[in-house]
Amino acid sequence: MARARSNNSRVNRMPIMPRENTGMSEDDLTNLKLHAAQEILSEVFGITVVEAEEMIKQRSRERILWPERF
Numbered sequence: 001m002a003r004a005r006s007n008n009s010r011v012n013r014m015p016i017m018p019r020e021n022t023g024m025s026e027d028d029l030t031n032l033k034l035h036a037a038q039e040i041l042s043e044v045f046g047i048t049v050v051e052a053e054e055m056i057k058q059r060s061r062e063r064i065l066w067p068e069r070f
Contacts, residue, residue: 037056
C-alpha cells in the first residue's frame with residue numbers, strides 16, 4: 001500500500017532567492033523572469049513563446065483598462 005507523503009518535508013524548504021550581488025542589472029533580471037514566464041506559459045498552454053508574449057502583453061493592457069479597486 002502506498003503511503004501518503006508527509007507535508008513536513010515542505011515545511012523546512014525555503015524558496016531560493018536571487019543573491020543581492022549577482023552582477024545582473026534589475027532590467028536584466030526582469031527580462032530573465034519574463035522569458036522564464038513565457039516559456040512556462042508556452043509549455044502549459046501548448047502555444048509558442050511568441051503567443052505567450054502576446055498573452056502577457058494583453059494581460060498588461062487589461063490591467064491598464066481596469067482599476068484594481070472600484
